[in-house]
Amino acid sequence: MxxxxxxxxxxxxxxxxxxxxxxxxxxxxxxxxxxxCGAIAMxxxxxxxxxxIVAAHNGGDAEAAAEYLTRLQTEGRYGxxxx
Numbered sequence: 001m002x003x004x005x006x007x008x009x010x011x012x013x014x015x016x017x018x019x020x021x022x023x024x025x026x027x028x029x030x031x032x033x034x035x036x037c038g039a040i041a042m043x044x045x046x047x048x049x050x051x052x053i054v055a056a057h058n059g060g061d062a063e064a065a066a067e068y069l070t071r072l073q074t075e076g077r078y079g080x081x082x083x
Contacts, residue, residue, distance in 0.1 A: 025053050035081070050078075051069065
């Protein structure tokens with residue numbers, strides 16, 4: 001869990017994602033769907049974390065990581081509702 005408002009020590013979604021990056025990448029590789037809903041800043045930070053995670057597991061290729069996330073969006077497997 002991540003709580004950035006209810007606790008003295010703030011924990012953000014992107015922190016939790018990075019902590020479990022290998023598992024997140026494995027889920028995505030095996031067909032998982034990933035949806036983000038919330039504030040624009042949080043959405044950008046989560047997207048950046050996903051880019052880092054994918055790049056870390058595809059040999060460090062940032063451009064390929066961006067293409068991977070774009071493909072997931074096109075397939076309807078990565079959705080963002082940020083406001």
